[in-house]
Amino acid sequence: MKRVILTTIVLLFCFLLAGAAWYYSKLKTGTRTTHRTANITASPALMGRLNSRANQLQLYAKQHAYNADLCFLIDMSIESGRNRFFIYDLQKDSILDAGLVAHGSCNKNWLSGRQYGNETGCGCTSLGKYKIGNPYKGKFGTAYKLYGLDSTNSNAFKRFVVLHSFSCVPDEEVHPAPICQSLGCPMVSPAFMNKLAKIIDQSNKPVLLTIFDQNK
Known part of the structure; x- marks a missing residue:
């Protein structure tokens, strides 16, 4: 017992x-x-577009003493509710991370589709290569000055087009819903901005960013 x-x-x-x-x-x-890792599964078509732009950017980076190991690629042919801002490894031809990014409204209450411009005050996204410059504290927190390197974005600095974050941009994809729009700045979520800032700040050479649209 x-x-x-x-x-x-x-x-x-x-x-x-x-x-x-x-x-x-x-x-x-x-x-x-x-924190859920961004969905970076890419179709062969998308990888082809990114690889083509990345190859051009890597050659330019080597010729002008920019960071030739990684870059930022924004594919504006993708809807705003999907990840279209890519952190790209130039050495391995692969996507390291991806996030949402807003495009310019061209000073409209809501821009349907995408339009591009380079004129001062146009409020539109400008296509082309950018050098990411020094950070500063603005009304959106930490932001990075952008210098346009092509004729299509030569007025970026004069237009105060900068890389910054804003709380209206979600951390995760919301497609088929769209996200908010900017006045021409590549605007990302605060969480994604933290990732970008670490890369930019730790780089010994300026990081390049390219905004492109396969349909243009």
Whole structure:
């Protein structure tokens, strides 16, 4: 009889111990900060477009002493609710990460589709290569000055087109819904901006950004 009671007590203790361990693991999981990695699965067509732009950018980077290891590519032919800002590894021809980015409204309440411009005050996205310059603190927090390197974006600095974040840009894809629009700046979510800032700040050479549209 004593053996049965002792066995029962041992089993009950083990059960309670297992239950406590399970509860602790759930509690720990519940308090852990999580962040879903961006969906960077790309179709062959998208990889082809990115690879083509990346090859051109890498050659330009080597010729002008820019960062030739990685770059930022924005494909404006993709809808705004999908990831279209790509952190691209130039050495491995691969996408490191991706996020949402707003395009310019061209000073309209809501721009249907995409339009591009380079005139001062146009409020549109400008296609072309950009050198990412120094950071500064603005009304949107940390932002990076952009210098247009092509005739299609030569007025970027004069237009105050900068790389910055804004809370209206989600962290994850929302397609088929669109996201908010900017006045020509490549505007990303605060979380994605933190990733970009680390790359830019740790780079010994200026990082290049290209905004392109395969239909233009």
